[in-house]
Amino acid sequence: MAVLRFFPPFSPVVSAKIHAVVLFNICDCYVRRPDQADRVIGTLLGSVSDGVVEIKNSYAVPHNESADQVALDVDYHRNMYLSHLKVNPKEVLVGWFSTGFGVSGGSALIHEFYVKELKEAQSSIPPIHLTVDTRFKNGEASIKGYVSSNLSLGDRPLAAQFQEISLDLRMIEAERVGFDILKTTAVDKLPNDLEGMEASMERLYSLLDEIYKYVDDVVEGRVTPNNDIGRFLADTLASVPRMSTAAFDKVFNDKIQDNLALVYLSSLVKTQLGIAEKLNTAAQIL
Amino acid sequence: MANTMGRSFLQAAATSEEVAPPLRVVQIEGLAVLKIIKHCNEFLPSLVTGQLLGLDVGSVLEVTNCFPFPIREEDEEIEADGANYQLEMMRCLREVNVDNNTVGWYQSTLMGSFQTVELIETFMNYQENIRRCVCIVYDPSRSAQGVLALKALKLTDSFMDLYRNNNFTGEKLREKNLSWVDIFEEIPIKVSNSALASAFMTELEPELPVKQCDYDRLKLSTAPYMERNLEFLIDCMEDLSAEQNKFQYYYRNLSRQQAQQQTWLQKRRVENMARKAAGEEPLPEEDPANPIFKPILEPSRVDSYLITNQISNYCNQINGVATQSFNRLYLMKALHED
Numbered sequence: 001m002a003v004l005r006f007f008p009p010f011s012p013v014v015s016a017k018i019h020a021v022v023l024f025n026i027c028d029c030y031v032r033r034p035d036q037a038d039r040v041i042g043t044l045l046g047s048v049s050d051g052v053v054e055i056k057n058s059y060a061v062p063h064n065e066s067a068d069q070v071a072l073d074v075d076y077h078r079n080m081y082l083s084h085l086k087v088n089p090k091e092v093l094v095g096w097f098s099t100g101f102g103v104s105g106g107s108a109l110i111h112e113f114y115v116k117e118l119k120e121a122q123s124s125i126p127p128i129h130l131t132v133d134t135r136f137k138n139g140e141a142s143i144k145g146y147v148s149s150n151l152s153l154g155d156r157p158l159a160a161q162f163q164e165i166s167l168d169l170r171m172i173e174a175e176r177v178g179f180d181i182l183k184t185t186a187v188d189k190l191p192n193d194l195e196g197m198e199a200s201m202e203r204l205y206s207l208l209d210e211i212y213k214y215v216d217d218v219v220e221g222r223v224t225p226n227n228d229i230g231r232f233l234a235d236t237l238a239s240v241p242r243m244s245t246a247a248f249d250k251v252f253n254d255k256i257q258d259n260l261a262l263v264y265l266s267s268l269v270k271t272q273l274g275i276a277e278k279l280n281t282a283a284q285i286l
Numbered sequence: 287m288a289n290t291m292g293r294s295f296l297q298a299a300a301t302s303e304e305v306a307p308p309l310r311v312v313q314i315e316g317l318a319v320l321k322i323i324k325h326c327n328e329f330l331p332s333l334v335t336g337q338l339l340g341l342d343v344g345s346v347l348e349v350t351n352c353f354p355f356p357i358r359e360e361d362e363e364i365e366a367d368g369a370n371y372q373l374e375m376m377r378c379l380r381e382v383n384v385d386n387n388t389v390g391w392y393q394s395t396l397m398g399s400f401q402t403v404e405l406i407e408t409f410m411n412y413q414e415n416i417r418r419c420v421c422i423v424y425d426p427s428r429s430a431q432g433v434l435a436l437k438a439l440k441l442t443d444s445f446m447d448l449y450r451n452n453n454f455t456g457e458k459l460r461e462k463n464l465s466w467v468d469i470f471e472e473i474p475i476k477v478s479n480s481a482l483a484s485a486f487m488t489e490l491e492p493e494l495p496v497k498q499c500d501y502d503r504l505k506l507s508t509a510p511y512m513e514r515n516l517e518f519l520i521d522c523m524e525d526l527s528a529e530q531n532k533f534q535y536y537y538r539n540l541s542r543q544q545a546q547q548q549t550w551l552q553k554r555r556v557e558n559m560a561r562k563a564a565g566e567e568p569l570p571e572e573d574p575a576n577p578i579f580k581p582i583l584e585p586s587r588v589d590s591y592l593i594t595n596q597i598s599n600y601c602n603q604i605n606g607v608a609t610q611s612f613n614r615l616y617l618m619k620a621l622h623e624d
Binding site for chain 1: 315316317320321324325328350351354355356357371374375378381382383384480482483486487512516519523526530533590594597598600601602604605608611612613615617618619621
């Protein structure tokens with residue numbers, strides 16, 4: 001009796017994290033694709049740790065696709081890979097991406113190619129296949145990541161099964177600061193310190209409002225109380241340091257005075273600069 | 287008459303070709319911004335550079351993509367590699383329809399201390415080949431404080447002319463009314479995104495302010511950053527005073543030399559009078575071979591200008607951080623009162 005055997009991937013990959021750069025790059029490549037191409041295919045670079053793959057960079061690879069054949073420009077892929085390695089030798093091949101919904105037949109072939117590439121590089125993780133739906137097929141943006149495993153019937157390889165893995169979009173802090181800029185299509189100028197402060201404070205304010213509303217709702221019985229949230233809130237409130245008013249005032253005033261001293265110092269320095277410059281250029285030799 | 291007021295069409299067409307509109311705005315795509323941030327942050331604390339690609343359209347310089355440069359060793363052989371890498375990248379990017387046009391370069395900086403002579407040199411190099419180029423400077427340490435510290439810089443034309451002629455005497459500078467603020471010109475940055483990218487971002491990140499927490503900005507401890515800023519400031523002040531000493535020394539030498547020249551001239555004149563009385567040929571009143579007539583070189587002011595620029599930058603940064611921390615402290619106070 002033939003048994004459908006399931007080969008687990010060569011090392012468990014549980015989830016993947018994508019950096020926002022990768023997404024932007026893919027969108028950009030899609031927008032710039034040659035007219036006759038339907039979708040864009042490219043390589044993903046990143047690093048692996050503990051079964052979590054972190055996708056940090058990507059580049060598009062030109063390819064030709066017809067009804068039954070897919071041809072990928074391997075030399076281009078290798079050249080770009082070497083160039084990228086020169087800049088950052090830690091970013092290695094982790095998979096490939098394609099725009100378009102779901103996994104198609106041609107994808108399996110391309111995936112095979114990447115499996116071979118990774119095996120050559122002696123990596124222990126299977127390649128990740130990322131699909132980014134740029135056409136918003138279901139009316140929503142869908143980004144899915146897959147890992148493939150080979151299904152075989154007896155000894156004959158039958159198909160490759162693509163299993164979905166969980167994805168996590170993450171942004172490093174600096175990107176988060178500028179996040180508002182990234183969302184809209186055009187921003188007239190970069191926000192400076194004060195505006196950024198204002199935005200953060202507004203967010204904090206609305207956060208507090210939300211919590212207030214929630215607590216009110218719970219007290220009045222409108223929302224079923226969730227013990228965990230309640231405990232969390234209590235912990236947060238308790239973590240505000242309790243100092244006597246006098247001690248707090250002292251600390252507060254000290255800090256304010258430090259800051260004022262610094263501002264004074266910097267304006268003093270600026271005046272000094274003005275004088276120095278006048279001296280340097282205004283002096284005349286008779 | 288109307289003729290004297292309007293120019294003929296031919297004249298207008300001819301002149302519009304020569305005068306390029308001044309650069310007013312640098313428009314960067316979100317993709318390039320993210321790439322720059324990522325690259326600079328990855329290689330902290332060393333400083334990195336990369337190339338900017340884009341289009342030059344009227345008074346807007348568009349930056350659509352960028353790629354990083356590998357960190358170069360001091361080896362000679364790697365010079366050729368660096369050029370090869372650049373050509374390779376440009377060629378590959380061309381194949382995927384990315385703008386192949388270099389419009390400048392970006393670099394990361396430490397605490398805002400980027401005004402160096404090398405920057406000016408690089409600018410001059412670029413300016414020879416490209417008509418309009420810009421340098422984008424990203425400060426990762428300041429961004430950790432909660433501000434997206436991205437600046438676009440360009441050398442002012444007047445400064446470039448002076449630098450090309452290597453002419454930095456006090457008089458020339460006074461003539462052109464060039465002070466230390468006129469070296470670098472900061473150009474406002476606009477960020478644009480393709481509609482697809484912004485659609486994705488909006489979809490993926492929820493609008494709820496609850497999830498958007500960027501509490502880094504509200505951190506109370508700014509001491510380490512301020513301390514480093516002040517340290518750099520003090521170093522710069524020392525450099526500035528060293529430069530000023532140089533100038534003092536120069537002026538003192540110059541006046542001493544002039545006094546010497548005067549006395550020598552007097553002696554010559556007395557000698558000539560004696561000779562005339564004796565009926566001999568008067569000696570010339572100038573003697574170029576005499577060392578006291580050797581002109582003393584005036585020290586270049588570029589360094590002092592750069593240092594001044596840096597100092598003012600630090601002061602601005604300190605001011606900015608101080609205002610932020612004032613806000614935070616008052617917030618804490620309000621919190622405590624409750």
